[in-house]
Amino acid sequence: MLNPDPLAFAALQPDEAAALVNGHSALRATPYRWPDPASLPRRQWLMGHWLLRGEVTAIIAPGGTGKSTIGNAIAVSLASGQPLLGKPLPRGQQSVWIFNLEDGAEELERQLSAACAFHNIGPDDCGDRLHLDSGLVQPLCTAIEDRDGFALAESVFVQLAATIRERQIATVIVDPFVSSHAVRESSNEAIDAIAKRWKRLAQETGCAVILVHHTRKLGGRDATAEDGRGAVALRDAARVVLPLNPMGDKEAEELGIADPALRRSLVRIDTGKANRAPPDAATWIKLESQSLDNGEGLEPSDYVGVATLWEKPDVFHGVTNWHLYQVQQRLADGDWRESVQAKEWVGHLVASVAGLSIDADKGRLKAIIRTWRNNGALAIEHRPDKNGDDRPFVIVGRAVDASETGPRPHLETCGAESAESAGPDLR
Numbered sequence: 001m002l003n004p005d006p007l008a009f010a011a012l013q014p015d016e017a018a019a020l021v022n023g024h025s026a027l028r029a030t031p032y033r034w035p036d037p038a039s040l041p042r043r044q045w046l047m048g049h050w051l052l053r054g055e056v057t058a059i060i061a062p063g064g065t066g067k068s069t070i071g072n073a074i075a076v077s078l079a080s081g082q083p084l085l086g087k088p089l090p091r092g093q094q095s096v097w098i099f100n101l102e103d104g105a106e107e108l109e110r111q112l113s114a115a116c117a118f119h120n121i122g123p124d125d126c127g128d129r130l131h132l133d134s135g136l137v138q139p140l141c142t143a144i145e146d147r148d149g150f151a152l153a154e155s156v157f158v159q160l161a162a163t164i165r166e167r168q169i170a171t172v173i174v175d176p177f178v179s180s181h182a183v184r185e186s187s188n189e190a191i192d193a194i195a196k197r198w199k200r201l202a203q204e205t206g207c208a209v210i211l212v213h214h215t216r217k218l219g220g221r222d223a224t225a226e227d228g229r230g231a232v233a234l235r236d237a238a239r240v241v242l243p244l245n246p247m248g249d250k251e252a253e254e255l256g257i258a259d260p261a262l263r264r265s266l267v268r269i270d271t272g273k274a275n276r277a278p279p280d281a282a283t284w285i286k287l288e289s290q291s292l293d294n295g296e297g298l299e300p301s302d303y304v305g306v307a308t309l310w311e312k313p314d315v316f317h318g319v320t321n322w323h324l325y326q327v328q329q330r331l332a333d334g335d336w337r338e339s340v341q342a343k344e345w346v347g348h349l350v351a352s353v354a355g356l357s358i359d360a361d362k363g364r365l366k367a368i369i370r371t372w373r374n375n376g377a378l379a380i381e382h383r384p385d386k387n388g389d390d391r392p393f394v395i396v397g398r399a400v401d402a403s404e405t406g407p408r409p410h411l412e413t414c415g416a417e418s419a420e421s422a423g424p425d426l427r
Helices: 006-010 014-019 067-080 105-118 154-167 188-205 233-237 249-254 260-264 321-333 346-354 362-374 416-421
Strands: 045-047 056-061 095-100 130-134 143-146 149-152 169-175 208-214 240-246 266-269 283-291 303-309 378-384 390-396
Touching: 045 067, 045 169, 056 067, 056 188, 056 233, 067 095, 067 105, 067 130, 067 169, 067 208, 067 283, 067 303, 095 105, 095 154, 105 130, 105 283, 105 303, 143 188, 149 188, 154 169, 154 188, 188 208, 188 233, 249 362, 260 266, 321 346, 321 390, 346 362, 362 378
Parallel strands: 056 208, 056 240, 095 130, 095 169, 169 208
Antiparallel strands: 143 149, 240 266, 266 283, 283 303, 378 390
């Protein structure tokens, strides 16, 4: 690089100055062109607000939450054009490339075969749009870090881009991200460079890239977009972050799910970061077991996990303003306590009015009462009990007008089958 006198350099025209800087083009400020907003192209969403052409989506989850299983369901959904996980597919069938870097080719074929069998998806549904590779057969390393420093494997990205264009692949799933490079996970500079190179690949080829990543140790709390293991650069570079969490004990209790195996099979997908889309409600997934029917003689068939959409029950199913009005009217008939351990817990009153079971529906009753408290329909008043001890009692907050209650609902709509165990009849 030439090093002219600073004053003489400043007097040069931009193009003349650029010629002195190793042939680089001059940096220029581009005037805004004031386009017609209606003429601007729409964002190319491929699957709900999870996958966007030209962008990176990070799936972040602790172990055992079915990351790869859910990734297979995403791939089959896109390739078949069927919304298997409840997300719309505005551009229909799309080609997908799963690049799994942990399992061998046979195991990957078992997993994808099970997903297709469970959802009744066949070759005619997907055509040639499904692509599956194992990193144990075809290694993928996009960057290295050694004594000479950090370097991106540009030749690898060139090969990836060529395959994506040749096969017209719309989504690439890299699972897991940590196995796709050979650098320190804690290096923000290196992870930032890798993640942004994936993003550039997505923009150059017009595909969406999914990078599947592990969480750090969570200590029993839910994973969020901030909980990816190692550097935060991956989260920052990703346009969408989808944290995965198994159903917690509290939520299972509210929904009346007592079977631990069922609870462990339920996974919630949140949208932890989606700053180019409206916020999405959580999506619930159930991890099922699918037989491959490959048994022979005394050898049983293999069973493989698959992901399917699960509709979360509504805690307020069948519970209406009529029930709230009845509860408020009857609060004056006794001293109803806030404490669940108290004999006069207000849950007994709600259970009797709504036809719920004080035992089987305890979690649901607590959720209903908590909601009514949060919206001001119920309130808490501290006063002495019959022994003179100060206790919190439940009272009416914002009263429901009788004209807002509507007709009395049928008892069976909210739990008539458990009404026998709902406590004393307070009607």
